[in-house]
Amino acid sequence: xxxxxxxxxxxxxxxxxxxxxxxxxxxxxxxxxxxxxxxxxxxxxxxxxxxxxxxxxxxxxxxxxxxxxxxxxxxxxxxxxxxxxxxxxxxxxxxxxxxxxxxxxxxxxxxxxxxxxxxxxxxxxxxxxxxxxxxxxxxxxxxxxxxxxxxxxxxxxxxxxxxxxxxxxxxxxxxxxxxxxxxxxxxxxxxxxxxxxxxxxxxxxxxxxxxxxxxxxxxxxxxxxxxxxxxxxxxxxxxxxxxxxxxxxxxxxxxxxxxxxxxxxxxxxxxxxxxxxxxxxxxxxxxxxxxxxxxxxxxxxxxxxxxxxxxxxxxxxxxxxxxxxxxxxxxxxxxxxxxxxxxxxxxxxxxxxxxxxxxxxxxxxxxxxxxxxxxxxxxxxxxxxxxxxxxxxxxxxxxxxxxxxxxxxxxxxxxxxxxxxxxxxxxxxxxxxxxxxxx
Numbered sequence: 001x002x003x004x005x006x007x008x009x010x011x012x013x014x015x016x017x018x019x020x021x022x023x024x025x026x027x028x029x030x031x032x033x034x035x036x037x038x039x040x041x042x043x044x045x046x047x048x049x050x051x052x053x054x055x056x057x058x059x060x061x062x063x064x065x066x067x068x069x070x071x072x073x074x075x076x077x078x079x080x081x082x083x084x085x086x087x088x089x090x091x092x093x094x095x096x097x098x099x100x101x102x103x104x105x106x107x108x109x110x111x112x113x114x115x116x117x118x119x120x121x122x123x124x125x126x127x128x129x130x131x132x133x134x135x136x137x138x139x140x141x142x143x144x145x146x147x148x149x150x151x152x153x154x155x156x157x158x159x160x161x162x163x164x165x166x167x168x169x170x171x172x173x174x175x176x177x178x179x180x181x182x183x184x185x186x187x188x189x190x191x192x193x194x195x196x197x198x199x200x201x202x203x204x205x206x207x208x209x210x211x212x213x214x215x216x217x218x219x220x221x222x223x224x225x226x227x228x229x230x231x232x233x234x235x236x237x238x239x240x241x242x243x244x245x246x247x248x249x250x251x252x253x254x255x256x257x258x259x260x261x262x263x264x265x266x267x268x269x270x271x272x273x274x275x276x277x278x279x280x281x282x283x284x285x286x287x288x289x290x291x292x293x294x295x296x297x298x299x300x301x302x303x304x305x306x307x308x309x310x311x312x313x314x315x316x317x318x319x320x321x322x323x324x325x326x327x328x329x330x331x332x333x334x335x336x337x338x339x340x341x342x343x344x345x346x347x348x349x350x351x352x353x354x355x356x357x358x359x360x361x362x363x364x365x366x367x368x369x370x371x372x373x374x375x376x377x378x379x380x381x382x383x384x385x386x387x388x389x390x391x392x393x394x395x396x397x398x399x400x401x402x403x404x405x406x407x408x409x410x411x412x413x414x415x416x417x418x419x420x421x422x423x424x425x426x427x428x429x430x431x432x433x434x435x436x437x438x439x
Contacts, residue, residue, distance in 0.1 A: 014063035164258025171260030171291035202377020243400030267300035292334025
């Protein structure tokens with residue numbers, strides 16, 4: 001950046017009065033307008049951006065400016081419409097919404113038709129006139145999938161560029177918006193969510209089968225279930241002791257469904273101000289409805305839905321009523337509510353009636369058989385020489401699932417520290433011994 005405008009401060013041009021330099025790039029500058037609270041985009045006519053502007057369908061929107069023997073194009077816009085390189089848009093304005101994606105998709109499509117060699121990531125997006133101006137040609141093939149991820153969700157580290165994964169990170173865009181945007185970038189291979197048979201919850205065969213039957217399969221074949229008018233669950237409650245794996249099970253389901261997720265830790269959002277907890281719950285549910293199909297996760301639900309009694313405060317009854325209202329209308333609004341609690345017995349019976357939490361599933365500490373399945377699942381992608389895990393499974397039976405995961409990771413760490421490429425029985429035994437000494 002030169003830190004100085006191309007024109008003297010206070011100089012009058014066609015669309016305003018030259019003020020401080022706001023930003024610049026190859027062939028363009030964004031200036032403050034001294035005469036108003038607006039910005040001005042000034043483009044050198046002989047630059048790649050200037051030639052792109054002259055060739056675009058919005059060329060007439062620009063004003064011609066001549067200064068010191070050079071020609072420029074200029075246009076005024078509000079500060080909220082500041083032009084930025086396409087790749088920097090999420091950093092400057094946050095995650096794009098549906099209107100943003102439609103405007104950017106159209107502008108990118110027009111740019112790629114006009115100038116197929118232009119680099120899309122560095123192209124200047126002028127929001128006010130919905131045009132993308134080329135700044136330079138691409139000197140190597142662009143990774144358009146990575147670019148799409150960076151624009152749609154603000155990060156190129158998305159595990160999978162499919163509609164569900166994108167909406168899980170950016171619920172403000174619809175499936176149609178994403179398809180349109182990817183098509184504008186020439187991306188046709190959009191991954192589908194995993195098939196029901198690919199869903200796996202190692203060490204929890206009964207819970208895995210339940211989730212597959214009541215959630216995964218209906219989500220994979222919605223037309224059939226709709227045709228038969230199947231009423232999907234409004235809510236599913238997982239209950240059991242701390243550390244039994246309830247949160248891990250929910251997170252695994254979330255990863256498989258790839259839907260927008262909204263979480264409320266009801267043990268933490270409780271407000272000392274009457275009605276504020278109800279407001280927070282209502283806001284989360286409204287966001288989940290707008291982003292449907294979606295998931296609303298209510299952790300520690302017993303914090304706001306305890307059994308009512310003669311000494312219950314009115315605002316606590318109001319919070320319970322709000323929870324019941326939300327859950328009763330969840331399925332018809334495309335929202336699946338997942339609740340967790342360590343104290344099912346403390347819940348108001350009204351919460352557990354059919355039509356609210358339609359299904360309650362007990363998640364206890366694992367048995368020996370479940371531990372062995374979990375160990376094999378966790379070791380599946382790690383090189384190991386452990387043909388028999390019965391002894392270790394017996395030791396870990398009745399322990400929290402987090403202990404099982406810790407032991408596997410500790411065994412892998414010990415193997416790596418010993419300069420070996422495979423986990424051996426001694427590593428697992430040492431990890432178990434360390435678990436025993438720390439508990």
